[in-house]
Amino acid sequence: MARSPHIFLSSLLLAASILEGTLAAKIIVTNNASTSPGGIRFDREIGAPFTIATVKSINDFIWKLFRQNSDAERKHVPVLNVVVKHLDDGALAETGGDNIYVNDWGIRSFGNARFDFTALMYHETTHIFQWSGRGTAPGGLTEGIADYVVMKSKYFVAEGYTKPGEGSRWDEGYGVTARFLEYCDGLRAGFTVDLNNKMREVYRDEYFRDLLGKPLEQVWKEYKAKYGRS
Template sequence: MLSSSRHHYYKGFLQFNIESPTMLPTPQAACVSTMKSWSGQGTAPGGLTEGIADYVMIKSTYYDPEGYTKPGEGGRWDEGYGVTARFLEYCDSLRNGFTPKLNNKMRKVYKDEYFQELLGKPLSQVWSEYKAKYGNIPADSAGAGVKFIVTNNARNLPGGLRFDREIGIPYTLQTMSTINQFIWNLFEQHSYSERKNIPVLNVFISDFTGAAAYTNGDFNINVSAQVIQSYPPGPGKARFRFTSLMYHEMAHIFQWSGNRTAPGGLTEGIADYVMIKSSVYWWFSYTRPGEGSRWDEGYGVTERFLEYCDSLRKGFTVELNKKMRYAYSDGYFVELLGKPVRQLWADYKKKYGNIPVGEGYLLPDEISKTLLY
């Protein structure tokens, strides 16, 4: 029988008591540990409190370093346990005693803003820089690619049946991988440190109206089975429409949005920009250069404006996306093109004759019918 000893570790707010066999310190030691920490009266993320508990365990040295989470692993800062503990250690390296100070602030309530107060940066930026430092390693995959999952929740409905019959899960999985690589190449995101951390991407075929598709959260795309059912009949037409839609929706997953401070119309325009660059879109009915009333109107209007900006500076849209990693500012247009965005929009409209939406070049009815049907 192995002898036991009681180990005490004090660090600021922490008191760590553990009984563990002296010859076999393991991560399970945390299960019999006690610590005094605050949780913002239950408002702190559960993953953070679990991470602080693991932080105590690591500081005690009663854990197995060989089998423990490595710095940089994980998909979210508040994923908990080792992922969050390693992130807290990184925060400690930026400010000595960060984790005890964070705990002290959490006595009555928790706020993400505590990271800004203590480190001078938003939490999302601190996490991104941490991931960049260690190569953006997904948990348990050491830098492997995105995992794609497709679920048809409308199998018994006409749109779901058509999806299975004319598009299919195998094709969708293959297409998602192709689009993923296309977006990384287009955005010049050639290393993990330059990319969003997307460990998994779900596509759900579901029954809803009001939109062809939408994203929710960081890892989910929802596609309307009713819209799939409405695609024009004919060999390959459903796949073409679906693939075009996926270029747009997956662009939303991988693009930067200035931590959601960028105009919604701009992010929609960049998503369409990705779709246009792929050449998988319905060119004959797409927005013409010069259409629209605002530069951030979104979709085709903004996409055509971004193409115009590209003509003034090669790679403008890619550079703009890079600048939007942490925040958005209209000033980026001045930095990249030397003119305010309103002046650029006025110059653009002047070049193309100030065409209102819907008054671009129209095809004869017989040509439209041939192409559509």
């Protein structure tokens, strides 16, 4: 008996959906500072279930923002570890490989624990899934893209954040670079997304000319002039 083409198509779509689900990162949360004030607060006010759900949601947000609609376009991360621990360097959080390390001291200083933690996860999770030209992109650029993603989320707090035009270098990182990327988006819709996706294998300054028709140095100079900052 011949199968209905509608049933066959539905089976293919279901199989594709299941396959895509298996390629999403598995999130593992470990609290290695469970007896410290920050570690205790993590367990009480944030917790592993919330962290897993939040990071998965952020992962989907990043894929949509970066217009990475197929597995071939995405960075494959089989397992993503979120580890709460004491960081001797004083960083609020940092990444290494497919791991996010959150400083227990930082959790202790949060205002709204879940809100602040989620905003932090937007930044750090971006580092896991963004392209960096296999390490050839300036560190300030990857930090700026991570902040750019936070700015696109509903967890961005503008008060006290870097203002447009501030900074001394385009790749200064964080808010300075994120604001510059925001400006570049105004010159070409989707610039930052296109730049990230071009950096899969290698980073080159020439990508600015490719996308904007101007060399990077000129774009930065015009950006600073727009906001009256030298």
